[in-house]
Amino acid sequence: MIMVQGEVSGKKYTEPFSKGVLARSLTRAEMDPNKAYTFASKIEAYLKKKKIDLITIDELVEIVFDKLKEEDKEIAEKYMLWRRIREHKEPLIILIGGASGVGTSSIAFEVANRLGIRNMISTDMIREVMRKIVSRDLLPSLYESSYTAYQSLRIPPPPELDEVLIGFRDHVDTVSVGVEAVIERALKEGISIVIEGVHIVPGFIREDLVNKENVAMFVLTVPDENIHKGRFYSRCRQTWARRPLKRYISYFWAIRRIHKYFEAQARKYNVPVIENIDVVTTIDSIIKSLTKTTVKGGKEVAEEIG
Numbered sequence: 001m002i003m004v005q006g007e008v009s010g011k012k013y014t015e016p017f018s019k020g021v022l023a024r025s026l027t028r029a030e031m032d033p034n035k036a037y038t039f040a041s042k043i044e045a046y047l048k049k050k051k052i053d054l055i056t057i058d059e060l061v062e063i064v065f066d067k068l069k070e071e072d073k074e075i076a077e078k079y080m081l082w083r084r085i086r087e088h089k090e091p092l093i094i095l096i097g098g099a100s101g102v103g104t105s106s107i108a109f110e111v112a113n114r115l116g117i118r119n120m121i122s123t124d125m126i127r128e129v130m131r132k133i134v135s136r137d138l139l140p141s142l143y144e145s146s147y148t149a150y151q152s153l154r155i156p157p158p159p160e161l162d163e164v165l166i167g168f169r170d171h172v173d174t175v176s177v178g179v180e181a182v183i184e185r186a187l188k189e190g191i192s193i194v195i196e197g198v199h200i201v202p203g204f205i206r207e208d209l210v211n212k213e214n215v216a217m218f219v220l221t222v223p224d225e226n227i228h229k230g231r232f233y234s235r236c237r238q239t240w241a242r243r244p245l246k247r248y249i250s251y252f253w254a255i256r257r258i259h260k261y262f263e264a265q266a267r268k269y270n271v272p273v274i275e276n277i278d279v280v281t282t283i284d285s286i287i288k289s290l291t292k293t294t295v296k297g298g299k300e301v302a303e304e305i306g
């Protein structure tokens with residue numbers, strides 16, 4: 001039997017080589033699942049041929065990387081980049097924001113899954129907990145959606161200001177307190193987490209937290225209005241999703257204003273804006289950005305591949 005030796009927090013452990021485990025890490029680099037399993041079997045055959053019965057993870061990764069380069073350079077590069085990020089010593093806090101319906105929860109799920117991050121929370125859930133603590137009378141906007149918060153403003157804003165955005169800012173400002181608490185706890189405990197939702201807005205979360213090297217924020221957009229609207233239809237068609245389509249559509253005009261505000265805030269605070277048109281391209285952009293900001297190595301991998 002081939003044993004693989006790894007290390008967690010300075011402690012060594014060994015476990016049997018598993019084609020399934022290797023194949024899973026290859027699918028994260030976007031290799032087709034069937035191809036990944038066949039490739040993992042090839043690696044196993046190679047190790048057997050070389051009569052290797054104990055191998056460290058680093059040695060195994062080198063072999064996988066070399067063989068991958070021969071098969072598919074792009075997948076080889078992705079495989080290595082994902083690994084570099086996963087090996088990052090500090091916990092990773094990934095914040096994904098965007099107007100309602102642009103796909104923050106779908107993308108957050110993919111990113112967490114591929115990076116092996118086990119913690120993910122939506123800001124809607126944080127908001128829901130906060131609603132149990134603070135009364136509607138005290139903070140009426142907390143009880144609204146991001147795009148209806150303007151209706152709860154106690155004092156109407158002057159007509160020259162956009163009331164939708166005033167309401168949105170008020171709503172986000174409150175939920176940001178809860179978001180900050182989650183970030184602080186994750187940093188304190190040393191756990192990686194992806195936090196996503198409409199309340200992740202550049203400029204609203206404390207600078208000392210977002211400026212940390214291991215905290216990365218992204219804003220997702222869908223520039224084409226019709227594609228954005230179509231996302232609500234596709235989401236509400238799913239039987240498990242109990243979300244009122246009519247409500248989103250009738251407030252779509254307000255959601256688009258918030259969408260524009262997200263773009264402006266992202267530009268102002270230098271937060272990467274990623275057009276979420278195609279899932280694979282969105283994930284690729286996030287990963288490239290993460291390697292630039294949180295781990296050195298993206299360039300090295302590209303050079304190694306040539």
Ligand SMILES: Nc1ncnc2c1ncn2[C@@H]1O[C@H](COP(=O)(O)OP(=O)(O)OP(=O)(O)O)[C@@H](O)[C@H]1O
Pocket residue numbers: 098099100101102103104105106107197198231232234235236276277278279282
């Ligand atoms: N890149 C994409 N291509 C096609 N469909 C997508 C893409 N990203 C998300 N979707 C789909 O769009 C719909 C909305 O996505 P999702 O629920 O993730 O949005 P959200 O930003 O989390 O919205 P909300 O803030 O309202 O919860 C879903 O049906 C999802 O499957």
Ligand SMILES: O=C(O)[C@@H](CO)OP(=O)(O)O
Pocket residue numbers: 100124144145146147198
């Ligand atoms: O506030 C919002 O924009 C959305 C985000 O998911 O929440 P809900 O429509 O459930 O109020």
